Amino acid sequence: MKKILEVKDLRVHFYTYNGTVKAVDGVSFEVYEGEVLCIVGETGCGKSVTARAITKMIRSPGKIVGGRVLFNGIDILELDEDQLSSIRGKTITYVYQDPSAALDPLYTAGYHVAETVTAHSVGMRIREALRRAVEIFHEILIPDPENRVKSYPHELSGGMKQRVVIATAVANYPKLIIADEPTTALDVTIQAQILDLLKELKGRYGSSVVMITHNLGVVAEMCDRVIVMYAGKIVEKAHTERLFENPLHPYTKGLLNAVPNPYRKTMRLESIPGVVPDMINVPEGCRFRPRCPFATNACLIEPELIEAEKDHYVSCWLTSKVGQQ
């Protein structure tokens, strides 16, 4: 399979009054054509920042301090603002978490789609673009598209708004859709519909999807490969089935145990003890050490991300010892 996106050693720091927050600290991964890659992790582990950094959407006080983002061989981080805006919305697009906030309340649903279309086709009028918006609404199964393009965001339901946001994302047949928790703000029945829609669109337009989520159900449903992030670093990277069958990192195990299992009778749901570390004073060595039930002295040295089995990477001393034996 062809790599379309390659992120190498990405580092994003936020310069706050209390000190430097290393929100993303040396993250590397790749996205293949037509696949769905999930990034999972707790709140504040750097998932969204990674996603935004892919098209250099980090704003002050954040700064991309290192790394490369190769998209079809071009380093996006070296492009200027003009070149970036010709990529954003055209080849790489975003679907946001909160559809009510992602739509400008002063413009109609159709205008949002039309704006994307006109931004990337020279000389196209808003009126022509609105016709295109109707087509897209039709394609993504928004009922009564002729009238819905004229609706304002406050006149639409949450699920419908998310469909409009998805419509703006797919309007230019993007190569890569970055979906930042696209279903978090929606109720469960709508979540399933939106996931189905994304899956279908991905197939129809041949796009790849980077899906950011903290919902392991979404991961199991949608993803080909999974990246588990913890405190700004990748702790485990594997194919979805492998990760669920054989989680290697204690953090991943903890996450999976924290999901209620209907086939097993348990009185209490397990949780991972402790809280996400303070990102200004990150723990020395392995960042999961203070919360890890298996921590040893070896964990004071930071483990590398190594290939424990084929296409299954993990950064934990436990696994590498297992590997040595």
Added chain:
Amino acid sequence: MRWSQKGSTVLNNLRMLIQLTNEWKLILLVIRKSPLTTAGLVIVSGFVILGIVGPYATLHDPIMISVTGALKRLHPPCLEHPFGTDEYGRDLFSRVLYGARVSLVAALSVMVIAVPIGVLLGLCSGYYGGIVDEVIMRITDIFLSFPGLVLAIALSASLGAGLTSAIIALAVVWWPGYVRVIRAQVLVVKEMLFVEAARAIGVKTSKILFRHILPNSITPLLVLITFDFGSVILANSALSFIGLGAQPPIPEWGRLIADGRRWFPDKWWYSFFPGLAILITVLGFNLLGDGIRDMMDPRYRRSIEMKG
């Protein structure tokens, strides 16, 4: 019993109808429910209409001194001269009407100059932040550190007395206020997700500023402009009161008050009516400004709807 039930459903339907109505109907509702806003609106529209057609509607020439007029120097208010006459026998009613136009022109010109400058600088300052923000805001602070009217007097005097120099002076004093208001709004709006979403679909920065950020920041600007209309009229009158601004024989309200001082309180009407005109006009703009704020701000609007 039955009838009263029917009555209450009708009432409920009415209430629902009111809730379902669009912005225009809300404005109509405010007009009905808030007599002060309506009064402000009436005064302001009256002022604007008089400013446009007033000089053509007067019976007497507001500027030329007629031969017969000389016989009626400082005549008290009567049927022919409702506001009396001045020391040259000119009809004060006509002069006050003409003054409305001078004030309207002055206030409009000041806004046309000051608002775009303020909006542009405020947008850049708020959106780009950093060094751009620092430079623009410190320059703005320099202008704000002088008392407005004193700076206007100094500028107007150094440019030479006249309506144009008064307008320029007032515009120079007024733009910093708009920079601040717009900047504060932009700081809030630019953090909203739809701005990032617009950036993420490749919309150019200038379009983001003018299509997304400005329209979403416009409410306090509209309110401020309405209030400032009154303040500019007042400041312009103050300038002409001390001899700057519009020069005779053009009648300006502040100037008329100043001219009438010589005869006050004996010939009270000379200063009284121009003063009344200023009072009513400025009051009208303030009442309207209050009303607009109530309509635009959902927190206040709620109170209106509750009342309604």
